[in-house]
Amino acid sequence: MTPRTPLRPLARILEARARGENPDAIERENIRKRHEEMQDRARARAEGRILVLGAFFLCAFLTVGARMGLLATSEAQEPVASAPGATIATQRADIVDRNGRLLATNFETHSLYAHPQQLIDPEGAADALVQIFPDLDRERLLKDFTGKRKFLWIKRRISPEQKQAVHDIGDPGLLFGPREMRLYPNGSLAAHILGGAGFGKQGVNAAEVKGVAGVEKQFDGYLTDPANGTRPLQLSIDLTVQSAVERVLFGGMRIMNAKGASAILMDAHTGEVIAAASLPDFDPNDRPRPPTSGFDPSDSPLFNRYVQGVYELGSVYKIFAAAQAVDLGLVNSETIIDTSGPMRIGRFPIGEFRNKNYGKLSVADIIVHSSNRGTGRLALQIGAERQQEFLNALGMFDPTPFEIVEAATGQPLKPQNWGELSTVTISYGHGLSTSPMHLAAGYAAIANGGRYVSPTVLKQKGPQYGPRVISENAARQAQMMLRKVVTSGTASFAEVPGYEVAGKTGTADKPKPRGGYYDDRVIATFATMFPVSDPKYVLIVTLDEPSIVAYGEKRRTAGWTAVPVAAELIGRIAPLLGLRPRLEPGQVAGITLTSN
Structure with missing residues (x-):
C-alpha cells in the first residue's frame, strides 16, 4: 500500500516561510492532488466492475442463445414432470x-x-x-x-x-x-x-x-x-378360439377324471400360438399366492403345464425316429422291419404294450401299431450321435423360446450318458422329458414340410421358417404315417369328417417324485395336425392322470382319453379358424327314370 503524503510537510513549510510564501497554499495543492488520485482510483475500479459485469451478461446471453439453438434443431420430446409421485x-x-x-x-x-x-x-x-x-x-x-x-x-x-x-x-x-x-x-x-x-x-x-x-x-x-x-x-392368440379351447378342454378333463390338462394350438408356418390352455387355471384379476413349501407345484393353478410341465411324453416321439430314418435314406414308409421279440439292450428287455408281438411291419405300420421294438430298431440304424443332432435341431434340449417368463423354467431333462439304451428308449418317448410346447414345435416342423419354427405369442406378418431339419419328402411321408394312425390305428376316435386329421398317441407312466414310476398314473398325449392334405395347424392335448371306464374296463391310454378330447376340439375350432370341411360326396341312390 502506497504511504499517504502529508498535507503540510514540515520541510516545505519552512522553505516557504524562508521565501516569504503562504504555507496554506502548499496544503491546498496537496489536497487537490490527493483528490485527483482518489478519483483516478475510483474510476479504475468502476471501469473494472463494468467490464466484469459486461463479460457476465455476454456469457449469459451466449448460453441462452446456444440452448435456444439446440432446442430449435432437436426433435421434440415430452417433458417429464418432477413433482412427487410422478415417477410412479x-x-x-x-x-x-x-x-x-x-x-x-x-x-x-x-x-x-x-x-x-x-x-x-x-x-x-x-x-x-x-x-x-x-x-x-x-x-x-x-x-x-x-x-x-x-x-x-x-x-x-x-x-x-x-x-x-x-x-x-x-x-x-x-x-x-x-x-x-x-x-x-x-x-x-x-x-x-x-x-x-x-x-x-x-x-x-x-x-x-x-x-x-x-x-x-x-x-x-x-x-x-x-x-x-x-x-x-x-398377441398371436385368438380370443374366440381360446375360449372354445378352454371350454372343451375343461369338459374333457372332467369327463376323463384328469388331475390337470393342457392344450396348444399352433400355426405350423408362422409359429404363432393361436390358443394355449392349462387347467386348472385362475383369474388374473385376483391372482392367488404361490403354494407354500412341501407342495407339489403342479397342484397349484399357477403351474403352467404346457411350458413348465416337463414330462416323458411317450409314443408321440416315434414319428421323429421314423421321419429321420426316411430323411437319412435308411428306409421309406414301406420298408419292412422285424419287430419280433425278444429284444434286449444290455440286460434290459424292450417290450411292447401288453406284451404284443407284431412280427414284421412296414415303417408306416410301426407308427400305426406304435411298436416300441420297431421304433427302437430304426433308432439303432440312426445311431445316438445323429439322433441327438436331430432332436437338438428340433429344440428339444433347450428351454422353449415362447415369450412368457415361465417358459425359461421348462428345461428339458436328458440322460447324462446317451448310450445305446437311451437311443432306443428315447425313440419311443422315454428317457427324455420335454414340455408340450417343445412337442408342438417338433410336430410343426413335420407339418410345414421340414423347417423348424419357433413358437411365439406375438402376432406375425407371415411364415417364420427357421433352418431345415428334414427334407420335404421325409416330412410328407411322416404326415401320411400320422394320417394312417387316425384312419386305422390307435387314434381312430380322432377322425373329424372333412378335416383330415393326422396324429400320434402317447401314454407314458408318470414318474414318482423320488424315482421310479407309478403303476396307475399316466400322462396321456395326442399330437395332431390338420388338414393333412395341406397342414396348417398343430394341436397338442395332454391329460394328467386321466381315467375312464369304457366297455366295463378302466382305461388310461391316450387313444381313449386325449384323442376324443382333441377330436371335439378340432370339430369346434376348425370353423372358427376359417377351415372349410372337405367332404367326400356320398353314394347317390340308384334311381331309374321310367315313363308311363
Whole structure:
C-alpha cells in the first residue's frame, strides 16, 4: 500500500516561510492532488466492475442463445414432470389379441388409508370398516387406530361401492388415494399367457403397476415405455378360439377324471400360438399366492403345464425316429422291419404294450401299431450321435423360446450318458422329458414340410421358417404315417369328417417324485395336425392322470382319453379358424327314370 503524503510537510513549510510564501497554499495543492488520485482510483475500479459485469451478461446471453439453438434443431420430446409421485404414476399399455380385442387394460380405482390421529371415533370406524371388509381384523385395526402411528394402509385397492360405503362413515381420518389397477375383462381366459400384474412402488397418490407373470412380466419394459404411445401389445392368440379351447378342454378333463390338462394350438408356418390352455387355471384379476413349501407345484393353478410341465411324453416321439430314418435314406414308409421279440439292450428287455408281438411291419405300420421294438430298431440304424443332432435341431434340449417368463423354467431333462439304451428308449418317448410346447414345435416342423419354427405369442406378418431339419419328402411321408394312425390305428376316435386329421398317441407312466414310476398314473398325449392334405395347424392335448371306464374296463391310454378330447376340439375350432370341411360326396341312390 502506497504511504499517504502529508498535507503540510514540515520541510516545505519552512522553505516557504524562508521565501516569504503562504504555507496554506502548499496544503491546498496537496489536497487537490490527493483528490485527483482518489478519483483516478475510483474510476479504475468502476471501469473494472463494468467490464466484469459486461463479460457476465455476454456469457449469459451466449448460453441462452446456444440452448435456444439446440432446442430449435432437436426433435421434440415430452417433458417429464418432477413433482412427487410422478415417477410412479406411469400409464401401462393395453394387451390385445390378434384381432385387436381387449385382453388387458388399466382401470381407475382408489386405495384406502388412514391418519389415526385425525380419527374422531376410532372404535366406530374400526367396527364400520370390518362390516365393509370382512377380511380385516377388528382388534388389530383398533390397536393401530389408537396407537402412535401417523399413517396406516387399510386397503390397497377398493371398488367404487366400497369407496362409497367408507365415505358414508364420515370420519375425516379415513382417506382415499387414486390408483391405476390392471383389469382383465375376460376373467380367467388366457390366464397363463397374460400372467397378471401387481403394484410396485406405491405412494399415497400413485402406484406403479408391474407385471408379475406371463407376458405382463416378459414385456414389462414395452408396456411401460412412453415411447410406444398408445400402441397396445398385440398377441398371436385368438380370443374366440381360446375360449372354445378352454371350454372343451375343461369338459374333457372332467369327463376323463384328469388331475390337470393342457392344450396348444399352433400355426405350423408362422409359429404363432393361436390358443394355449392349462387347467386348472385362475383369474388374473385376483391372482392367488404361490403354494407354500412341501407342495407339489403342479397342484397349484399357477403351474403352467404346457411350458413348465416337463414330462416323458411317450409314443408321440416315434414319428421323429421314423421321419429321420426316411430323411437319412435308411428306409421309406414301406420298408419292412422285424419287430419280433425278444429284444434286449444290455440286460434290459424292450417290450411292447401288453406284451404284443407284431412280427414284421412296414415303417408306416410301426407308427400305426406304435411298436416300441420297431421304433427302437430304426433308432439303432440312426445311431445316438445323429439322433441327438436331430432332436437338438428340433429344440428339444433347450428351454422353449415362447415369450412368457415361465417358459425359461421348462428345461428339458436328458440322460447324462446317451448310450445305446437311451437311443432306443428315447425313440419311443422315454428317457427324455420335454414340455408340450417343445412337442408342438417338433410336430410343426413335420407339418410345414421340414423347417423348424419357433413358437411365439406375438402376432406375425407371415411364415417364420427357421433352418431345415428334414427334407420335404421325409416330412410328407411322416404326415401320411400320422394320417394312417387316425384312419386305422390307435387314434381312430380322432377322425373329424372333412378335416383330415393326422396324429400320434402317447401314454407314458408318470414318474414318482423320488424315482421310479407309478403303476396307475399316466400322462396321456395326442399330437395332431390338420388338414393333412395341406397342414396348417398343430394341436397338442395332454391329460394328467386321466381315467375312464369304457366297455366295463378302466382305461388310461391316450387313444381313449386325449384323442376324443382333441377330436371335439378340432370339430369346434376348425370353423372358427376359417377351415372349410372337405367332404367326400356320398353314394347317390340308384334311381331309374321310367315313363308311363
